[in-house]
Amino acid sequence: MSDSAKLLFNGHEYDLPVIAGTEGETAIDIRKLRAQSQVITLDPGYGNTGSCRSAITFIDGEKGILRYRGYPIEQLAENSDFTEVSYLLIYGHLPNQTELKQFRYDLSHHTLVHEDMRHMFDGYPSSAHPMAILSSMITTLSAFYEDTAENMDLNIIRLLAKVKTIAAFAYKRLKGQPYVYPRNDLSYVGDLLQMLFSFPTERYEVSEVLERALNLVLILHADHEQNCSASTVRMVGSSAANVFASIGAGVCALWGPLHGGANQEVIEMLEQIRDSGENYQAWVNRAKDRDSGFRLMGFGHRVYRNFDPRARILKRAADEVLQELGINDPLLDIAKHLEEVALKDEYFIERQLYPNVDFYSGIIYRAMGLPTNMYTVMFALGRMPGWIAHWREQRHDPDTRINRPRQIYTGAGNRNFLPWYERTQG
Secondary structure (H helix, E strand, O other): OOOEEEEEEOOEEEEEEEEEOOOOOEEEOOOOHHHHHOOOOOOHHHOOOOOOOOOOEEEEOOOOEEEEOOEEHHHHHHHOOHHHHHHHHHHOOOOOHHHHHHHHHHHHOOOOOOHHHHHHHOOOOOOOOHHHHHHHHHHHHHHOOOOOOOOHHHHHHHHHHHHHHHHHHHHHHHHOOOOOOOOOOOOHHHHHHHHHHOOOOOOOOOOHHHHHHHHHHHHHHOOOOOOHHHHHHHHHHOOOOOHHHHHHHHHHHHOOOOOOOHHHHHHHHHHHHHHHOOOHHHHHHHHHOHHHOOOOOOEOOOOOOOOOHHHHHHHHHHHHHHHHHOOOOHHHHHHHHHHHHHHHOHHHHHOOOOEOHHHHHHHHHHHHOOOHHHHHHHHHHHHHHHHHHHHHHHHOOOOOOOOOOOOOOOOOOOOOOOOHHHHOOO
16 A cells, blocks of 8 residues: 555645554545645545544444454453443553552542532423533533643543433432432442432332443443544544533533434334334335335444444343333334344345444333433433543644634625615615
8 A cells, every 4th residue: 555645636746645544444644735735625524534543442334343442342341341441441451450449439439519519400490401401510510620630530530420420410300309319339330320210218229130231331332433422522622621621512412313312213203103003014114115204213323334233232231121121111012023124124134224222222211211301311421431532532642733624615705895874775
């Protein structure tokens, strides 16, 4: 492979360096193109643009590969837990026994939010979307904790520890229930479950099946390369914004229905099918009809042209949760029927429209009893270590510069301003 590419434009030839990644992916470095030629590239949505070099996550959508720091997602899901995966993503290596013990201790002893912050929850209307509370409360942490180089790792711990408390309090506010404080004797995920589903007057017994399933969901959502929200975190972080402000921006980006809201849309689609009174097969037929305007949510993926590797793992967890809880829910019955069709129907197989991670995570959250507007909050909790890892990697990258995309201007040309009284004449 050549170490440079040539661009011919207006009779001039420009040599552009070629950069190769660890897995053989190739990029043409255009950083000096504008300075040399006064020409920029246009790539709406940045679908063909590398915004950075990163050592965190590798994805091969054609082969259905996802690796965190080189470790296959299948191995991490089978042998690790969310806390260990968080350490791996943020600090770049698997922790030894001493490091993991200290990390667990720190995460369990920084879970309380300041009492002044706790009172802020009461100021939100009970109808407030939990994502609005989550994003604003994360940003508010910057008012309580100073952003210094010495505090960087401590603030990372604070954020990762307190975000589940913030999420649980947002849920309790939504339900009109009393807040439940964190417990230091439980695992990260076990503590999250007890803050969500227990009451101050009772001791919550954490279900091993639910804890294992939620661990998997969070691990599988922990990072996914330069997606919309991770890129937002890097964009904001490039201005040297603190970790709380940068992650708060990432939460807002995730909120969009085209990004983190996909698992919520799965359940809303199932509700639509149920409320129609029609057989699920009629809706499958609509999905096959291009003119119907209907598509099955939770099937297929923009990145994976094969089966989403996270979905394979989460399918087993969803089956375990449904069996453990013994739930009789028409929506989940419809979901299972749709899953069977997608895995057997030639139309879906040919187009590789397999159930994705949003399909199964939506089923698990539904089975757990969470309302649909909490689904994206749970997604944000899972994505937290990935966002932090990107923010931290960028802070330590000597090549980091403030992000400043260019544009192709398509507005009006130069024109003279006229006062209003002249504009109204004639």
